[in-house]
Amino acid sequence: MGYATTHGRIVPNPIADDGDDQTFCTTCAFGSVCTARGVDKIALRDLHCLVEHVGNYRSGEAIFRTGERFSAIYAVRQGTVKTRLVDIEGRELVLGFYLPGELVGLNAIHPESYPCDAIALDTVEVCRFSFPALSTLAARVPGIQQELFRRLSKDIGNAALLAGDYSADERLAAFLVSLGRRYVERGFPADFLHLAMSRGDIANYLRLAAETVSRVLRRFQDHGLIRVDGRDVSVTRPAELFALAKPILQR
Amino acid sequence: MGYATTHGRIVPNPIADDGDDQTFCTTCAFGSVCTARGVDKIALRDLHCLVEHVGNYRSGEAIFRTGERFSAIYAVRQGTVKTRLVDIEGRELVLGFYLPGELVGLNAIHPESYPCDAIALDTVEVCRFSFPALSTLAARVPGIQQELFRRLSKDIGNAALLAGDYSADERLAAFLVSLGRRYVERGFPADFLHLAMSRGDIANYLRLAAETVSRVLRRFQDHGLIRVDGRDVSVTRPAELFALAKPILQR
DNA sequence: CGGATTTTTGACCAATGTCAAGACCGGTGG
DNA sequence: CCACCGGTCTTGACATTGGTCAAAAATCCG
DSSP states (O other): OEEEEETTEEEEEOBOOOOOTTTOOTTOTTHHHHHTTTOOHHHHHHHHHHEEEEEEEOTTOEEEOTTSBOOEEEEEEESOEEEEEEOTTSOEEEEEEEOTTOEEOGGGTTTSBOSSEEEESSSEEEEEEEHHHHHHHHHHOHHHHHHHHHHHHHHHHHHHHHHSOOOHHHHHHHHHHHHHHHHHHTTOOTTEEEOOSOHHHHHHHHTSOHHHHHHHHHHHHHTTSEEEETTEEEESOHHHHHHHHHHHHOO | OEEEEETTEEEEEOBOOOOOTTTOOTTOTTHHHHHTTTOOHHHHHHHHHHEEEEEEEOTTOEEEOTTSBOOEEEEEEESOEEEEEEOTTSOEEEEEEEOTTOEEOGGGTTTSBOSSEEEESSSEEEEEEEHHHHHHHHHHOHHHHHHHHHHHHHHHHHHHHHHSOOOHHHHHHHHHHHHHHHHHHTTOOTTEEEOOSOHHHHHHHHTSOHHHHHHHHHHHHHTTSEEEETTEEEESOHHHHHHHHHHHHOO
């Protein structure tokens, strides 16, 4: 695990180890397949073979761009990635944020070309999985096929989450809670978040104006739910925050 | 093909034939796999074996309900299905509408239980595909695995479509254009739609109030873009309607 | 025909967006 | 070390879209 400082604090910052033939990267998208479900050695080696580490994208750089031919999906190893599309009128639309261990590019299988840009929000490393190779392997290894189906299916649900006509408060609360949960899954404290993305990106993702994000965070802080310091947020009343988020997150 | 009358008109109404060992149902979700890509005979028979026709749901009846254990996906054969969830506050949230040939239930793979209700909007018949059986088959027949990946991926894109902060006009235009396209794919005229769903359902799906849907349709008609008669809509100026929908549909 | 449901229409209201100005923060170079 | 600069963030005043409420009209269905 690596650490980075922001505003003079020590902030945990996940960095994937390289893994080995037995364990694979700890943050690997397919880690669970290999560990929990006991994939056979050969499959594991095959998976290793078709993975390619691609690294050191700096903030603002693109991992792929809209319209490029789809050939691979990417697992985030370190840093945070956003996907976004820019519509005909020039409006930016942020589709999602991806933390270490999450898969980017699943929405490109159908159109066969990437329907969005994937942009690094800080220093990012990814694993590249050639999709033809991966689907061949998936046909041989049930666990991997399963995992792909699962993640595709999960993304459908996630995309639908935002689509509701929820209030700005509900959206922001759900955003913070969900981000918190995903950090916890990766072994980070539940009550402290560092936001890799700007207010503008958050607003764009939640379909709000940046000003509204600012105001709501301010209000949450005034009510004692959270403590905001720039891009660092500590959650002081998780239960109340969750209560707000409930209509969106319930299931 | 069957026909039904509404408001005294003759409205085309797709009814899938039963297919045979060679051709499968014409509207079948996996039709393209079998025909275009030449699936081997054995696979085709297997697919036939694991399909189960389930029929004659009447308007309002559920094909599955929130929380039931996930065991199968369904391909619509006849009629129209809506999926919806009811949030903690009792608000209904329509997730999608499904025409003949489309797959319902893909969003249930991940949670392993259906995260929404699937409700018949008129007289509905479906094909039931046991999911364990289907994924086993998918591992053997690349075309089927491919088709599943494709459709899962497509649904991610569709779910994201609605999520933008688009105006009521843009939403409704995109809704009509997209519905029209899907009908055309099924061999129905491009300029005439019959809406199986109520204004309330449309509103709910587009995250608008029912009153807004009414008003916008009225305005479209006043401007000569469409002609509305209850649930029948004819598109008189497709180009202009598309122009409105463009920010949402472009890709 | 008659009650229930859906749809339309109108009047009003509130949440959120827009515009504009200023504060803050981090980085750069003198 | 400090001054400046660009970007991001915050705050305030105001405008607008779409929601809410209520009632009337149309449609459905027995």
